[in-house]
Amino acid sequence: MRIKKKAAVAMSGGVDSSVAAAILQKRGFEVIGIFLKFWRDPKVKTEVENLCCSIEALTCARAVARKLRIPFYVLDFSKPFKKMVVDYYLKEYQSGRTPNPCVMCNKWIKFDLLLKKAFALGADYLATGHYARLWRTKLKSKNEKGKTTTKNLKLLSAKDQIKDQSYFLWTLTQEQLKHLLFPIGDYTKKQVRKMAQKWQLPTAQRADSQGICFIPDRNNPSFLARYLKKLKKEGPILDLKGKVLGKHCGLGFYTIGQRHGLGIFDTLPLYVLKLDVSKNALIVGREEDLYKDGLLANGTNWIEPKAKKNINKGDAINCQAKIRYGHKATGCRLSKLKSKNEKLKIVFQKPVRAITPGQSIVFYSADEVLGGGVIH
Structure with missing residues (x-):
């Protein structure tokens, strides 16, 4: 009978996911590593590859798995990635919106398809190198037989506020959170680097990837011009x-x-x-024309059950919101519009700059992620 809990770790070949795998192993988990191959732009003739699944990244991830002596799998997710992330990205731009592909990658690829693959490999949990934290609380509720205890999970921002990635995780559900682990969320980037060096992980000095992974040359206008002639x-x-x-x-x-x-x-x-x-x-x-005191959002998802319940009842919620990654949270009031689309109306305590349709708006209560939506 298996006693150890089994955790599948999404290993990108970077220092964060490498340390995440090492931490779980040291905590007594049976760890397996999974490397994902995403879509590569066939119209680019250079040798530049998707940053997070290049040959170099694969080599680094495999080296870490070898160092930790854990099983290592490579999964080809290029087709679903193209359909669910790249095509979505292009469709949004074609409609005049500025999408956030990382949010959709997390929603459809990492925490849907990959989570299912992890279960198929016998894992109890899926872990990633995201800078975010999970807090498990116990709630008492009553049923016909009396009192029962259930678990409620809170998604929190990371200890390292500069690297915090909770903004990209607003589409997660309570059911998914039960099976997720974010091992580095309680550490700063500096601490993660030090752990990698201490444990002599091959990725200890590897630079972080930046920008949109499927546009490795970071030239978004050229990418859009290749696929959306209308936009040039x-x-x-x-x-x-x-x-x-x-x-x-x-x-x-x-x-x-x-x-x-x-x-x-x-x-x-x-x-x-x-x-x-x-x-x-x-x-x-003018500059002043960029400032708005409110917006509408759709496609909302609620992680925090009470917030969802209150909004669905028609109650307003006071919280903070971020309208883009790295944006400082601004106080606001949320209310649900009576419409078929179930849009949210967000009114800010003070005007915010450059509200961008297509970007995510994420709602916080202090460091807890309540949920989010897409700016209409």
């Missing part, structure tokens, strides 16, 4: 009154809040306010 078509630059100020190079080259590279001049700086795909127009305005 020239069009008018308009002010808020509809006056033509110039010509843009293609909507794929711009983001909300952008100031430089517009190719137009005025007495005061101008900023991108909106990408109007229907008119192929770039809308610009």
Whole structure:
């Protein structure tokens, strides 16, 4: 009879997932490593690969597994990744929104398909190198037979607030959280590096990957131009009154809040306010025009049961919200609109800058993630 709990660790070849695997092994888990192969852009002729699943990354992950003497598996998720992450990314841009592919990768790939694969390999848990924490609490509830005890899981931001990745995890459910582990969430990046060095892990000095993994050269406009010809078509630059100020190079080259590279001049700086795909127009305005005191969100998911219950009852919630990764949380009030889409109305305590449709808005109560949604 197996006594040890078995944990499958998503190993990317980076120091974070390597240390996560080592920590669990030292805590007495039976550990297996899983490396995922994602989609590679066939239209790129260079040898540059997807950053988190390159040959180098695979070699590093395998070396760590060998060092820890754990089983190691390589799974080809290129097709579902293309369909669920890359195609979603392109579809959102085509609609004039700025998507967050990491959120969708976590939702559909890591914590859906990979979690199922982990179960198929006999694992009790799936662990990742995300900087986030889990807190398990016991709740007493009554049923027909009397009192029972159930567990409620709280998703918390990481100890290292600079590296905190809880923003990307708002789509998780209580059922998924039961089977997840975030071993490095209680450590700072500096501590993680030190542990890797102390345990002589091959990835101790490996640099962190940055940017969108399936765009390894970090040239998002070029990527969009390859797949969305519409977004590289020239069009008018308009002010808020509809006056033509110039010509843009293609909507794929711009983001909300952008100031430089517009190719137009005025007495005061101008900023991108909106990408109007229907008119192929770039809308610009002053710095103050970027600030809004509220927004609508859809596609919401609630991790914290009480928050979900209160919103569904029609009650308003006071909390904090982040409108992008790295953004400082801002106090706000949430309420549910009476509509078929079940949109949320968010009113901020003070105006926030450059609200971007398609990005995630994540709700917090102090360091606890309540849930999130997509900015409409």
